[in-house]
Amino acid sequence: MIIGKIALAGNPNVGKSTVFNALTGMKQHTGNWSGKTVGIAEGTFRRRGKEIKLIDLPGTYSLTTDSAEEEVTRDFLCFEKFDGAVVVCDACCLERNLIFAIQVAQLVPKTILCVNMMDDARRKGIEIDIEALSRETGLPAVGISAANYEGLDALEEMIIDMLEEKMSTEFIPVRYPRAIEAAAKELLPVMKEQYGFGGIYPALRLLENEHGFVSAVENRFGKFGANEKMSTTLEKAERIMTENGIKEKMVGDKIAACSVLRAEEICLSTVKMSTEKALSRDKKIDSVLTGKWLGIPVMLLLFGFVFWLTVSGANYPSAMLSEASEVIGGWLEKGLSAIVCPPVLKELLIDGIWKVLGWVVAVMLPPMAIFFPLFTILEDTGYLPRVAFNLDKGFKSAGACGKQALTMCMGLGCGAVGVTGARIIDSPRERLIAIITNSFIPCNGRLPAIIALITMFFTDSSVLGAAMLTGVIALSVLMTLGVSKLLSKTVLKGVPASFTLELPPYRMPKIGRVVVRSVFDRTLKILGRAVLVAVPAGVVIWLCSNFLIEGETLLQKAAGFLDPFAGFFGLDGNVLCGFILSIPANEIALPIMAMGYSGGELAQLGSMAETAALFAANGFTAVTALCTIVFFLFHWPCATTVITIWKETKSIKWVFLSAAVPLLTGLGLCFGINIVSKLFF
Amino acid sequence: MRLIPLCDMKKGEEAVIKKLETKGDLRQRLMDIGFVEGTKVKCVRISPLGDPKAYLVRGAVIALRKEDAATVLGVEEL
Known part of the structure; x- marks a missing residue:
C-alpha cells in the first residue's frame, strides 16, 4: 500500500536523478548539465513494509521564470496533491541550492533538505554541518552521496518519519519588509479558501503580480476580477504595500533579496570552506579545457580521438557481426526449406528482411556501443557545458544558442539523439534551429561511408584522408552556422535569447554505470527503432x-x-x-x-x-x-x-x-x- | 565610486554587485541564482573566443554573454 507521495526537486546538476534511481531502482538517464529531465518520472520504494511513491521533477533554478521545465515543477508543487518534498542540494554549492530550497520550503509544508555529493565536498575541503543546517532552517536535513549509495537509508527513514509526522518540519520563516508580510497575511487565508493552495511563496508571487504565475493561477481557477473576494483582498493587500511605500514592481526584487540573504545567513553557520581551495582543481583543468590558446585545439583533439576510437574500434566487431548474421541466415534458410516454405517467400525473408536487418545491426551496433559510453563519460565529467562555453560566440552570431554545440556533438553519434538532446536549449526558437540543422552533422551511419568514398577516390594516405575528413566536418559545421543564421533571419526570426550557462564542478564519472546506462538507455533504444x-x-x-x-x-x-x-x-x-x-x-x-x-x-x-x-x-x-x-x-x-x-x-x-x-x-x-x-x- | 559592468571585468577581478539593470526573465533568473545587490562576484573564466565570461557567484560558476553581463553593475571591493 502506498502511504505517501513525495516530490523530488532541486537545481540542475545536483544528482537528483541519481538519488531517484538509487531509491527506486528505476533506470533513468542522468547527465551533468542543465535540464536533462523533462517531463516527470515516477517510481516507488519500500521500507519497513511501507511503500512510498517518488516523483522526479525537472531540475530548476527557481519557481519563477517561464522556461518549460520550471513551469512543470512550479505547477506540480503549487497545484498537485502530494504529501511532501525532498529538495536535493549539491554539497559543493550549498548556498546557491538553498535559494531554491527556501522557495520550496515556503510552499510545501513538509520539506526535507537532502544534501547530496557529500563525498565530493569532503574531497574539496568543504565541511557541512548537517545538524546546524537543520537547526538554522527548522527543516529535517540529511547528508548523502547517492552515487556511492551512502546515506540513502537515513533519507528513506526520514521520509517515512516525516510522513508519519514524527518530526518537526516547521520552516523558520524568511523575514520580509513588514508591509509585504502584512499584505501576504491578508492574502494567505483567502487564497487557501478560494483556490485550495497555500504557502507564503505563492502569496508573494501574487502580490508581485508575476505574470507567469498569475496566468497559471487564472488559467486554473478563473480571472481574479471574476472572484470578488479575491479581487477585494488583492486590492487591500496592494493598499497596505503602497501606504508603506512599496510598489508592486519592487516586490519581486525584495523577495529575491530576502531569500538570497537568508541562504547566505544559513550557510555562514553550516558551511566551512575556502572557496579558493575548493575551486582550485577545476580552475587548473579549465585553464586547459577553456584556455585561450588550448581550449579549442584540445576540444578538437578530444572529439577527434573519440571518432578515431569509434570508427577504428568498430571495424572488427562489425565484421564479426556480419559473419554471424550470414551464418544464422544460412541456418534460417535450411530451417525454412525443411518446413517446405515457398521459394519466393524464403528469398524475401532471407535475402530481403534478414540481410538488411543483419546489415543494420552489424553496421550500427558497434559504433554506437563505443561512441555512446565515451560520450556519456564526457557528459558525466561536466565537460560538455565547457564546449558550449567555448563556442557560444559563434552560435550567438548565427542567432542561435551555444548549447547547440552540444546537440551537434550528440548528432555526431546519432541524429535522433541530437534532436532529443535539443531539449537542453531553453528558447523554443533556438531549439527548433538546432533540430532543423541537426542532420547537417554526419552521424555514425554516414561517417564510415564518407570515409570509404575519400579512401576510394581521393587518397589512400591516412594523413591526407584524415585532413580531408576534417575538412568535410568543418564544412558541415560552417553550413550549420550559416543555415542557422539564415533560419533566424527568416522562418525563425528573433534575436538570441539571453542565457545563463552553469559550468558545473568536474566530477569523476562512474565508468561501470556509464557503460550500463548508455548501452541500455541509448544504444538499444536507437537500435530498436532502427530494426x-x-x-x-x-x-x-x-x-x-x-x-x-x-x-x-x-x-x-x-x-x-x-x-x-x-x-x-x-x-x-x-x-x-x-x-x-x-x-x-x-x-x-x-x-x-x-x-x-x-x-x-x-x-x-x-x-x-x-x-x-x-x-x-x-x-x-x-x-x-x-x-x-x-x-x-x-x-x-x-x-x-x-x-x-x-x-x-x-x-x-x-x-x-x-x-x-x-x-x-x-x-x-x-x-x-x-x-x-x-x-x- | 565607479560602477563597472560585469562584462568589463578581467579574469581574476572581483566586484560587489551594486545595481541590476537587467530586464525581463533574465532579471528574475539572475536574482534566483543569487545575483542580488551586495553579492560578491569574481570573473573566473573567459571563453577562448572572448565571450561569454564566467563568474563565480555564491559558490557556482555561471557564464553570461556580454550583453547580459553588461546589465549587471558592480563596484570594486575596497
Whole structure:
C-alpha cells in the first residue's frame, strides 16, 4: 500500500536523478548539465513494509521564470496533491541550492533538505554541518552521496518519519519588509479558501503580480476580477504595500533579496570552506579545457580521438557481426526449406528482411556501443557545458544558442539523439534551429561511408584522408552556422535569447554505470527503432532488386529514370536510388549503390579497390564522388530521426523543414560543384 | 565610486554587485541564482573566443554573454 507521495526537486546538476534511481531502482538517464529531465518520472520504494511513491521533477533554478521545465515543477508543487518534498542540494554549492530550497520550503509544508555529493565536498575541503543546517532552517536535513549509495537509508527513514509526522518540519520563516508580510497575511487565508493552495511563496508571487504565475493561477481557477473576494483582498493587500511605500514592481526584487540573504545567513553557520581551495582543481583543468590558446585545439583533439576510437574500434566487431548474421541466415534458410516454405517467400525473408536487418545491426551496433559510453563519460565529467562555453560566440552570431554545440556533438553519434538532446536549449526558437540543422552533422551511419568514398577516390594516405575528413566536418559545421543564421533571419526570426550557462564542478564519472546506462538507455533504444524500420525496408529493397521489368530490375529501372535529374547535381540515378532506399538507415546507402552497379543483390562490399573499380566502371568519377560526399552530408534525416523530430515538435511544418532545408542545401551545393567542374575540366 | 559592468571585468577581478539593470526573465533568473545587490562576484573564466565570461557567484560558476553581463553593475571591493 502506498502511504505517501513525495516530490523530488532541486537545481540542475545536483544528482537528483541519481538519488531517484538509487531509491527506486528505476533506470533513468542522468547527465551533468542543465535540464536533462523533462517531463516527470515516477517510481516507488519500500521500507519497513511501507511503500512510498517518488516523483522526479525537472531540475530548476527557481519557481519563477517561464522556461518549460520550471513551469512543470512550479505547477506540480503549487497545484498537485502530494504529501511532501525532498529538495536535493549539491554539497559543493550549498548556498546557491538553498535559494531554491527556501522557495520550496515556503510552499510545501513538509520539506526535507537532502544534501547530496557529500563525498565530493569532503574531497574539496568543504565541511557541512548537517545538524546546524537543520537547526538554522527548522527543516529535517540529511547528508548523502547517492552515487556511492551512502546515506540513502537515513533519507528513506526520514521520509517515512516525516510522513508519519514524527518530526518537526516547521520552516523558520524568511523575514520580509513588514508591509509585504502584512499584505501576504491578508492574502494567505483567502487564497487557501478560494483556490485550495497555500504557502507564503505563492502569496508573494501574487502580490508581485508575476505574470507567469498569475496566468497559471487564472488559467486554473478563473480571472481574479471574476472572484470578488479575491479581487477585494488583492486590492487591500496592494493598499497596505503602497501606504508603506512599496510598489508592486519592487516586490519581486525584495523577495529575491530576502531569500538570497537568508541562504547566505544559513550557510555562514553550516558551511566551512575556502572557496579558493575548493575551486582550485577545476580552475587548473579549465585553464586547459577553456584556455585561450588550448581550449579549442584540445576540444578538437578530444572529439577527434573519440571518432578515431569509434570508427577504428568498430571495424572488427562489425565484421564479426556480419559473419554471424550470414551464418544464422544460412541456418534460417535450411530451417525454412525443411518446413517446405515457398521459394519466393524464403528469398524475401532471407535475402530481403534478414540481410538488411543483419546489415543494420552489424553496421550500427558497434559504433554506437563505443561512441555512446565515451560520450556519456564526457557528459558525466561536466565537460560538455565547457564546449558550449567555448563556442557560444559563434552560435550567438548565427542567432542561435551555444548549447547547440552540444546537440551537434550528440548528432555526431546519432541524429535522433541530437534532436532529443535539443531539449537542453531553453528558447523554443533556438531549439527548433538546432533540430532543423541537426542532420547537417554526419552521424555514425554516414561517417564510415564518407570515409570509404575519400579512401576510394581521393587518397589512400591516412594523413591526407584524415585532413580531408576534417575538412568535410568543418564544412558541415560552417553550413550549420550559416543555415542557422539564415533560419533566424527568416522562418525563425528573433534575436538570441539571453542565457545563463552553469559550468558545473568536474566530477569523476562512474565508468561501470556509464557503460550500463548508455548501452541500455541509448544504444538499444536507437537500435530498436532502427530494426523496426529495417524490416519494411528489407522488403522494399528486395523487391527493387528482384522484380524484373523488361529484363531489368526495378532498381535499375528507377536508376535509369532518375539519371537525367541526378545528372544536374553531379550524381547519377543509381546513387540517388541508394539515398532514397537508405531512408531507414544511412548505413545501407553505399551497399545499395554497389548493388545497383553490379546488378546483383545486397552483398558485402568487396575490398575497397574492387568496389572503387566497380564504381568507376559505371562512370563514377572524382566529381561524382565529391558530390556524393556532399549529398551524404546534406540530404534528409533518416526515418528514425524523422520520427524523433515529430515526437519532439509535434508539427508537420517543422518535420517538413527539417527534411527540406538539408535537401535544398545539398542539391544547391552539388549543383554548384557540378557547374564549376564542367566549366573548368 | 565607479560602477563597472560585469562584462568589463578581467579574469581574476572581483566586484560587489551594486545595481541590476537587467530586464525581463533574465532579471528574475539572475536574482534566483543569487545575483542580488551586495553579492560578491569574481570573473573566473573567459571563453577562448572572448565571450561569454564566467563568474563565480555564491559558490557556482555561471557564464553570461556580454550583453547580459553588461546589465549587471558592480563596484570594486575596497
